[in-house]
Amino acid sequence: MKIAIVSDWLVTYSGAERVLAELITIWPDADLFSVIDFLSDQDRTHLGGKRNTTTFIQHLPKAKSRYQSYLPLMPHAIEQLDLSAYDLVISSSHAVAKGVLTGPDQLHISYVHSPMRYAWDLQHQYLKEIGLTKGLKSKVARMILHYMRIWDQRTAAGVDEFIANSHFIARRIQKTYRRNAKVIYPPVDTTRFTAQEQKEDFYLTASRMVPYKKIPMIVEAFNAMPDKRLVVIGTGPEHAKVKEVAGPNVTLLGYQSSETLIDHMQRAKAFVFAAEEDFGITPIEAQACGTPVIAYGKGGVLETIRGLESPVPTGVFYRDQTAESLQEAVGLFELLQTRITPKACRDNAERFSVQRFRQEIKAYVEARITAQDALEAIELETAHIPRYLETARTLARTTAN
Structure with missing residues (x-):
């Protein structure tokens, strides 16, 4: 069986690329x-050194640094990939990868991150975050996104089976494409971490500083709790804003190695x-470091963290994406933290290990291959039945006459 694996784009090694590495x-x-x-x-070593067959966008000006500006061209580009020689196509998609063209004799399974x-x-x-809420550029952007929605929904019909990375995304797939999806959580390399029992008196947050991560909001919440220390790891477009609002109880470490990040994760109170x-x-x-999580209670975290209502909790949820709501959650955590153990x-x-x-x-892909083979065998075995039925009808008419 010839197999093709399709991804959206390869620029950095992050969540979607980890899934791709496991598929390989x-x-x-x-x-x-x-x-x-x-x-x-260096990142390509995770993919076994393999290189992708790419589209014409690879050769356009500044494609590496400004590839997202070519989003309107990506539906056309992905459809130019010739996969006709492959029996099984697996797409790992959060944008356009699921839109590759496949035929009736090919099995296309799409792992959808969203x-x-x-x-x-x-x-x-999205338009608000990039400053395109008004004006001609906003109108053009909305027209492009309208076109992308039409294409995205249409190409869902070319996917035989959807896999979602969470039940949250399975609901989004149902809402968007009107299709059911099997849920298989992404791989997390838990072997890189060890749980540490002894915790120190500080809280930790770490991520790329982009608007939807809400790092300034976290910092503002801890500014209002001067007796609690917050350590922030990461950098990004909002780093200057975070630095501007950070109080004396907030320590900004910027970008750090994975070893430093893991060390802080192991020692943090939460x-x-x-x-x-x-x-x-x-x-x-x-x-995996044995550290509880205080999280905004929406999206995938509701499936990966067990809140205080659980018999064996691993964290605390807060209702609103506001500094006040987070402060309340921190207070609740400090009151009930003895209920949450590193173990x-x-x-x-x-539950989210690589091996799992x-x-x-x-197992899922092999089951679908087996099911398709069985269906094709049935179709082959029964293909002659219509001819036999027509012959019988002809004989019956002849005899009657």
Whole structure:
């Protein structure tokens, strides 16, 4: 069986690329395809050194640094990839990868991190964050996103089976494409972390500083709690804003190595999370370190963190994405933190291990291949029945006459 694995784009090694790496581990002989591929040699080692077959966008000006500006061209680009020689196509998609063209004799299974959020339910938030709420550019952007929605929904018909990375995304798939999806959680390399029993008197947050991560909001919440120390790891477009609002009890460490991040995760009293994520790997990594998570109670975290209502909790949820709501959650955590143990956090994180992902997705894909083979065999065996029936009808008419 010839297998093709399709991803949206390869620029950095993050969540979607970790899934891609595991797919390659399971099917090492598969050929890779994507819109562009600018992955560094160091990051490419995770993919076994493989390179992708790419599209014409790879050769356009500044495609590496400004590839997202070519989004309107990506539906056309992904459809130019010729996958006709492959029996099985697996797409790992959060944008356009699921839109590859396949035929009736090919099985296309799409692992969806999310339908294009910026084109669907988060369009207005996206336009606000990039400053395109008014004017001619805003109108053009809305027209483009309208076109992307039409294309995105139409190409869902070319997917035989959907896999969602969480029940939250499965609901989004149902809402967007009117299709059911099997839920298989992404892989988290829990072997990189060890749980630490002894915690120190500080809270930790770590992420790229982009608007939806709400790092300034977290900092403002701790400004109002001067007796509590917050350590912030990460950098990004909002770093200057975070630095401006940070009080004396907030320590900004900027970008740090994974070893430093893990060390802080192990020692922190709790990890603070404010984003609405489709899944969210970092809170699971914190739990793998034996560290509770205080998280905004929406999105994928509701599936990866066990709140105080659980018999074995691993964190605390807060209702609103506001500094006041987060402050209340921190107070509740300090009141009830003895209910949350490092062992409970670690055990919960193990539900999302790499080995579990490999077993689940391999079993699912193989079951679908078997089902398709069985269906084709039935169709072959029964193909002659209409001819026999027509012959019988002809004989019956002849005899009657």
